[in-house]
Amino acid sequence: MSRVTRFAARDPGPAARIVGFIAHLRANGLRLGVGETQTALAALSHITASDPDQARRALKSVCAANSDEAARFDALFDSYWRNDGRVRERVTPSDRGGALRMQNTRDASGENSTMRGQIHAPEDGPGAAHGDGTGRLIASRTASLMHRDMRTFVSPQDIAAADSIARRLAQSLAYRRSRRRRAARRGDQLHFRRLIRASLSTGGEPLTLPRKKRPDRRVRIVALCDVSGSMTCYARIFLAFLAGLVRGDDATDAWLFHTRLVRISEALRDPDPLRALNRLTLLAEGFGGGTKIGKALEEFARGPARHSVNSRTMILILSDGYDTDPPEQIAAALARIKRRGGRILWLNPLKGWKDYAPVTAAMAAALPHLDLFAAATTLADLAALAPRLERL
Amino acid sequence: MSLVCMAEGGTGGQPPDPRSISGTVKEQMRMPDWRDLQAGMAERGYIAGDDLAMALHIALALERPLLLEGAAGVGKTEVARILAALKGARLIRLQCYEGLDAAQAIYEWNYPRQLLAIRAAAEGGETGAGVEARIFSEDYLLERPLLQAIRQAEPPVLLIDEIDRADEEFEAYLLEILSDFQISIPELGTITARARPMVVLTANGTRDLSDALRRRCIYAHVDYPDRAAELAIVQSRCPGTDAALIRQIVGFVQAIRREDLEKTPGIAETLDFAAALAGLGINDLTQDPVALQAALATLLKTQSDRAAIPTEVAQRLAGQAA
Numbered sequence: 073m074s075r076v077t078r079f080a081a082r083d084p085g086p087a088a089r090i091v092g093f094i095a096h097l098r099a100n101g102l103r104l105g106v107g108e109t110q111t112a113l114a115a116l117s118h119i120t121a122s123d124p125d126q127a128r129r130a131l132k133s134v135c136a137a138n139s140d141e142a143a144r145f146d147a148l149f150d151s152y153w154r155n156d157g158r159v160r161e162r163v164t165p166s167d168r169g170g171a172l173r174m175q176n177t178r179d180a181s182g183e184n185s186t187m188r189g190q191i192h193a194p195e196d197g198p199g200a201a202h203g204d205g206t207g208r209l210i211a212s213r214t215a216s217l218m219h220r221d222m223r224t225f226v227s228p229q230d231i232a233a234a235d236s237i238a239r240r241l242a243q244s245l246a247y248r249r250s251r252r253r254r255a256a257r258r259g260d261q262l263h264f265r266r267l268i269r270a271s272l273s274t275g276g277e278p279l280t281l282p283r284k285k286r287p288d289r290r291v292r293i294v295a296l297c298d299v300s301g302s303m304t305c306y307a308r309i310f311l312a313f314l315a316g317l318v319r320g321d322d323a324t325d326a327w328l329f330h331t332r333l334v335r336i337s338e339a340l341r342d343p344d345p346l347r348a349l350n351r352l353t354l355l356a357e358g359f360g361g362g363t364k365i366g367k368a369l370e371e372f373a374r375g376p377a378r379h380s381v382n383s384r385t386m387i388l389i390l391s392d393g394y395d396t397d398p399p400e401q402i403a404a405a406l407a408r409i410k411r412r413g414g415r416i417l418w419l420n421p422l423k424g425w426k427d428y429a430p431v432t433a434a435m436a437a438a439l440p441h442l443d444l445f446a447a448a449t450t451l452a453d454l455a456a457l458a459p460r461l462e463r464l
Numbered sequence: 465m466s467l468v469c470m471a472e473g474g475t476g477g478q479p480p481d482p483r484s485i486s487g488t489v490k491e492q493m494r495m496p497d498w499r500d501l502q503a504g505m506a507e508r509g510y511i512a513g514d515d516l517a518m519a520l521h522i523a524l525a526l527e528r529p530l531l532l533e534g535a536a537g538v539g540k541t542e543v544a545r546i547l548a549a550l551k552g553a554r555l556i557r558l559q560c561y562e563g564l565d566a567a568q569a570i571y572e573w574n575y576p577r578q579l580l581a582i583r584a585a586a587e588g589g590e591t592g593a594g595v596e597a598r599i600f601s602e603d604y605l606l607e608r609p610l611l612q613a614i615r616q617a618e619p620p621v622l623l624i625d626e627i628d629r630a631d632e633e634f635e636a637y638l639l640e641i642l643s644d645f646q647i648s649i650p651e652l653g654t655i656t657a658r659a660r661p662m663v664v665l666t667a668n669g670t671r672d673l674s675d676a677l678r679r680r681c682i683y684a685h686v687d688y689p690d691r692a693a694e695l696a697i698v699q700s701r702c703p704g705t706d707a708a709l710i711r712q713i714v715g716f717v718q719a720i721r722r723e724d725l726e727k728t729p730g731i732a733e734t735l736d737f738a739a740a741l742a743g744l745g746i747n748d749l750t751q752d753p754v755a756l757q758a759a760l761a762t763l764l765k766t767q768s769d770r771a772a773i774p775t776e777v778a779q780r781l782a783g784q785a786a
Contacts, residue, residue, distance in 0.1 A: 108679070111528070119498065120497075126518065129514055129519070130521075132519075133522050136685075137683055138685075139534075139685045267575070271582060275583070276581075276582035276584075276585070278579070378675065383632065413672075
């Protein structure tokens, strides 16, 4: 008895406690809506709710939606309902926890796009002073390197070349044959439903033969580009390349990662190429020093991938595979993305080097999950990709 | 110790007798309890874990689809079969695959028959409108699993097997059917379910399912059974087998599952293995290494897995299992 959580006396009642429990689960990352709360209450009315074991299993079947959540559920259940007899002050937690966290990320991204943006406004010269206090010296030095590199080394010709290659590439993998057939003027199968209708007027004589075929459906490209220190000298090519991909197709998504993941599709779609580059520079500068490929991919797999990756998605990772995170994290994240059904291509600038072998732990861990591992050292390498992607 | 008590009492006094609480509890007593369900399944040879039995109970009580996830060969499909047997309901199965479309999942018109009917009508001098009404009537409709399930007078068990093999579009379509239990056919109008089917979906993680589908379902993860459960399963399915051999078999399979294999054997494989050993007339796993290696064909289904468990390893595992 002592393990059971005590609830404060002013507490409204069982229904509110379930609401509180759902909020507790939500705060711990389970995706639950109002519908689940109702289902949970309904489920409890069909069992002997006074038995904690039954209640736990019933709530688990309603609230957990995959094996991860099912495995975590017991601990979450215990932490709410069997809190060693401690008094729980408020049953329905204020939304402070969640809101606080959301605010944090919003603040953080705001910082990238606005506050630091003022420091490095496009009018400033390259290598502007970073006078925003102590403790940021190293990060800002890296950032200023990025800054100069992207601004000065990208010649208009290079941008144009990378852009056109990217567009060609996007075209080569934009369509994939669907398996469901649709009416078409020329198709490989008869459209019987129409045929019967048409033959009604000719007394059962099928004079016209409507056909159907498999229509092409779009393949969506999601590109993730590493802009860490070790990738600096390739950043210009890759960013121009990403810009080409993104502008070629409205559905394409592009992300940068370094120590964090930032979406840059909007910035790249800016109609003015130079301003797009500036916006990008600002976004890129918010990042820290080291590379956290594993963390960034994990973040992608858990967040954006849930909505944007399906079986007709091609994920393009541009990175050299030098990572400070444990390699298992990369493998786990890639496996997660793969389960969503996408194809994963990894373009590594180092692979073009003579005698390169993917021996870094991160790269070795990633290899089994990749559909294609290709070199991307020069623009020519990127251009050579198109025929290989078509076959994929 | 009880949750309602925690909810009611607050200070944590005596746990109330469940019978005395209120009408809601009495109502629960009326319902077939989840333990009964579990026992009923066990009677028919399916040993369900507590989580699974509870999820099934909740799904039936709330009339929600049940989503079963787990590795291949842990008995997900079997749940639907047993449920159908238990309820005396018809089992309607829809096997999913990539490219599954409405014509195969819901309904299709019987085109050859329609053509013949039009011809016959033309010979008899019938007019167009009458013929049209006739050939797009129910007589000419071919029911596919989903439509079949909806049109049953008695609630059937609808098994949607390996939903993760179908593509996202089909999943979205399925969501619509699972929420309203009605299907519209342009020529006939909307057909609403006469009796709500009990829906069981299975998935083994070929791809992740959409959150929308997961949210609509009651979820249970079916895992490889632990030693005790597997013993019970083999005993109930292979009644003639010697108890000592069954212990050995289960111990051996449990040990093999801990090895690093490409394809971990499921319960179906364990049962095959037991049947194979019975066929080979083996009473002791350690007795004949050659026969054991031969019987392993029922457990290890890839070349690399066969290579990973050579005779010596198999003998060692069998020795430990005894």
